[in-house]
Amino acid sequence: MTMNDELSTPTTTGLAPWSEELVSPAFPLRIYRSARRARYDSAHPIGLCSADVEALDVDLRGSFAEFAADFDSLVEDQYMRDGSRYRLRRFSSFELDPRASGDPLRALPPEPFYQDERLNPYSGGIHRRYEPLAARTVQSLFLRHLIYDLYSLLPPWATANGGPWNIGVHLLRIVATREQPGLPAPEGIHQDGHEFTSITLIRREGVRGATSIFTDLERNVILEQTLVRPLDTLLFDDSECMHDVTPVECVDGGELATRDVCGFSLNPVARVP
Secondary structure (H helix, E strand, C coil), X not given: CCCCCCCECCCCCCECCEEEEECCCCCCCCCCCCCEEEXXXXXXXXXXXXXXXXXXXXXXXXXXXXXXXXXXXXXXXXXXXXXXXXXEEEEEEEEECCCCCCCCEEECCCCCEXXXXXXXXXXXXXXXXXXXXXXXXXXXXXXHHHHXXXXXXXXXXXXXXXXXXXXXXXXXXXXXXXXXXXXXXXXXXXXXXCCEEEEEEEEEECEEECEEEEECCCCEEEEEEECCCCCCEXXXXXXXXXXXXXXXXXXXCCCEEEEEXXXXXXEEXXXXX
């Protein structure tokens, strides 16, 4: 288990309650069709949403199947300190501009992923150059609407000015064997350094564990949540909490376990006047 041994036991839930007020989303919700946003605050910095793949419209359902298959083309993470090979990934960035007169979403040129070493002592302080998303993934209808939906479900105070946002898209596969568990977060309890972060489950096969654990900034546990169904998503205010994920292990008697997730880093774009 990668959680710090000094963490306290959970005393309350950190889930943000749903607002009673119906809102007009920035984009039509095609995956998470609730028209309500969560009420985020320092005590409740985490939103949880889920959807049924079979309930998606036919175009999105087909695109989701293609998107899930794209995880088979992920490449080994070259930034594992111990040379472990259980972690595969790709990374690309997009800009989402709700006020754009044309297409509101555009793929950005390949760029390294960077986190401050103080936030991520495991692999921070390095400009990590991951392989970008495959061309088909960049054009994915499902990925486009996942971005639209999660942006629309951000709290109103975060998107009030209507400006553009940078969306970093991380495709991650953790593979475990009976002899070797996989660590979704080898850095342990941490913050990402983003305005908001999300994690969406795409596939979970033969897995035991992989429970997301959230704490407040004093490291008191406020939520333990296991993503078990495809499209289960956690969306959280990164500045108000810390998080970790327990190891991916094989179910009893299993030889192989696979966990595929799509993670977003969501940050407003600062424009120079």
